[in-house]
Amino acid sequence: MKKIKTAVLGYGRSGGSLHAGPIEKLEQFEMAAVCDIDPQRRTLASERFGCPVYENYQEMLEKERLDLVCVITRSDQHCKMACDCLNAGVNVLVTKPWAANSVEAERMIAAEKKSGKKLLPWLPARWGSDLRRLKELKNAKAIGNVFIIRRAVSTFSTRCDWQTEKRFAGGYLLNWGPHIVEPPVLLAGGKVKSVFGQLRQTINPGDTEDVFIAMITMDNGTIVHAEFTISLTDMPSWMLQGDRGTITVEGTKLTMITNVPPRPVESARMSKTVAQDNKTTVETLSADLYGDAYVIYREIAAALKGEKEFPVTPEDALELSRVLDAIRTSNAENKVVSL
Ligand SMILES: NC(=O)c1ccc[n+]([C@@H]2O[C@H](COP(=O)([O-])OP(=O)(O)OC[C@H]3O[C@@H](n4cnc5c(N)ncnc54)[C@H](O)[C@@H]3O)[C@@H](O)[C@H]2O)c1
Structure with missing residues (x-):
């Protein structure tokens, strides 16, 4: 060969x-x-x-x-x-x-x-064990219809290299955004409709962001919250909310809580509304979180x-570049950017 x-x-x-x-x-x-x-x-x-x-x-x-x-x-x-x-x-x-x-x-x-x-x-996070498993669970409607997806990476460490400088295309949005922004967008499905982003430089040296937060609305209505943050530890890397439960991922530990909330017969009459039959399952994902x-x-x-x-495809990667650009523009102009 x-x-x-x-x-x-x-x-x-x-x-x-x-x-x-x-x-x-x-x-x-x-x-x-x-x-x-x-x-x-x-x-x-x-x-x-x-x-x-x-x-x-x-x-x-x-x-x-x-x-x-x-x-x-x-x-x-x-x-x-x-x-x-x-x-x-x-x-x-x-x-x-x-x-x-x-x-x-x-x-x-x-x-x-x-x-x-x-x-x-x-774009190795596309092959990540977390994204692969979350796709399976979402497609199987394990927690019903998913309406909010939060994805975060947090660190308590700083860095001091070319990634802290704009002239070298440093910054966490560009260099971590592919791992943090794209996977939840893919999981949500559909197209990005609008973006609101905030970038901050807090602790790292240089002249570019060490924190970003993006609120992304998909055309199917799902809300994606994607974030890289410094000076914080032990934040779940994923939190999914569905109308029949929730999933969190911390490292390789995936926890799913499913429940059947009682359905009140009339909207205005007081009745029991606390979820019943909560079921918690915990599983361990393989270590290839970034593929x-x-x-x-x-x-x-x-x-x-x-x-x-x-x-x-290159078109997939272009789509991600457009979303990352929109987050940057949103921060610069302090407004929601439509795509
Ligand atoms: N999980 C991932 O996919 C992942 C992980 C880390 C880094 N990256 C990406 O990989 C890229 C490199 O990051 P890194 O941490 O390895 O950086 P690095 O600084 O360690 O490596 C870059 C190398 O390029 C060399 N170089 C610079 N200019 C050159 C030139 N003109 N010709 C030839 N070589 C040249 C440098 O000497 C250096 O050895 C970045 O874009 C980063 O975002 C991806």
Whole structure:
């Protein structure tokens, strides 16, 4: 079987672990080259894979015959690098956030169409064990009709790197939004109708937000509340409210309480309204809350071999970029933004 000759562009924290692991281990791939401007990272890659390493990705594109480049550099660099790879006739995987905004996302889609190659957005939370199980429970109406979905990630830690600066497309909305905003929107189903967002910079250094809160109304009426917050711990990562119960997720622990509230015969007459027959079930989800990179890379291989479509399309990722842009605009103008 012909291996997919793959290069990692940006052999940093994520490129050197999350992506390099499956490329190195899965039989469908061959690590054909690594590019990083940092000489220490190049030395580490050269020692690990024994493949050619480059300081300049244009030189790598000229010298290597690649099937796939995985762009895992800073978030401000993705669009130009992805377009350059596509223009050089190479398929591209782009980590999240695939673009700094929807203008860049459209530019990448145009480059993909012109090239005839594949542009694969990396949105691993779509494969998350929490989202997979919540979809099953929602589809089975385990808690009746779901009308509010809350999704949150909280931390009591700070960070001090390029992700705290706007010029590098830092900030939690861009860099965590794909994990936090997209999954509940997908779970709610339908299209985003409007957005109200608030961003704050509270503790982290730099000049971009370390907190975001978004209230999203779907066209089917479901309310999605998505949030990244600093200086807070132990917040459930999901809270779903249905008209027959509730689900919370804390780490890998999913708790579902279902009940049958009594139905008063007349709206104006006082009667017993407390829910009866509460039933609590607790289950443990698998640890792949942000997806299993090996599973996703197998899907990438299948897509590149033409065996099946990759489950995330560039249009899906563009839709997410538009929602993230709308949250930012809503905060800047302090108003609800309709999509
Ligand atoms: N779960 C996930 O999917 C996940 C997790 C972490 C990070 N990320 C994303 O991955 C991207 C990288 O994040 P990170 O934490 O690995 O950053 P990082 O700073 O650790 O790595 C970036 C690497 O790119 C290199 N680089 C910079 N400019 C370059 C250039 N011109 N040519 C070649 N290499 C260059 C740097 O030297 C560095 O090694 C970000 O967009 C981030 O949001 C995704």
